[in-house]
Amino acid sequence: MQALLRLVRRLLSKEQRRFLKFCLVGASGVPVNLLFTWLGHRFLFASLGAEARTAAASLLGIVISIFTNFLLNDLWTWSDREKAAGRGPLLARLGRFYLVCSIASAIQFGTAMALGVWLRLHYLLAQLAGIALAMAVNFVVNNLWTFRDRPPDPGQNA
Numbered sequence: 538m539q540a541l542l543r544l545v546r547r548l549l550s551k552e553q554r555r556f557l558k559f560c561l562v563g564a565s566g567v568p569v570n571l572l573f574t575w576l577g578h579r580f581l582f583a584s585l586g587a588e589a590r591t592a593a594a595s596l597l598g599i600v601i602s603i604f605t606n607f608l609l610n611d612l613w614t615w616s617d618r619e620k621a622a623g624r625g626p627l628l629a630r631l632g633r634f635y636l637v638c639s640i641a642s643a644i645q646f647g648t649a650m651a652l653g654v655w656l657r658l659h660y661l662l663a664q665l666a667g668i669a670l671a672m673a674v675n676f677v678v679n680n681l682w683t684f685r686d687r688p689p690d691p692g693q694n695a
Contacts, residue, residue, distance in 0.1 A: 566602035574598030615684035645671035
């Protein structure tokens with residue numbers, strides 16, 4: 538395992554490794570999303586009608602998986618960036634992360650619908666294209682904004 542990690546460090550740049558971490562964190566969110574969707578559907582929202590229960594459970598899975606993805610990204614993907622140097626408070630980063638993920642989700646949905654409905658691309662290929670575009674936007678914006686690395690405020694050391 539150590540040899541594989543050394544090879545990855547040698548072959549990939551720091552930002553390429555960061556993107557790989559981001560993708561792994563995103564993949565880890567899938568079972569979290571499914572688990573909380575199931576829990577919501579089976580237990581938390583069982584008293585609701587079928588459509589409302591499905592919608593509420595789906596929303597719960599999304600909200601929880603975004604939260605766990607944020608925590609993993611904050612602790613692992615962007616852990617090398619100094620929190621005290623300007624990334625801002627945890628809740629501010631969390632809010633920015635939710636906003637970016639919401640925009641990325643809209644991009645994914647819009648891309649999939651446009652390619653699938655207007656251009657008649659197979660719905661799964663359209664969905665994959667939407668995921669790829671949204672993932673790229675999600676990474677770039679979170680890298681530049683949510684987890685940005687700013688130099689320390691010169692007045693902090695005074």
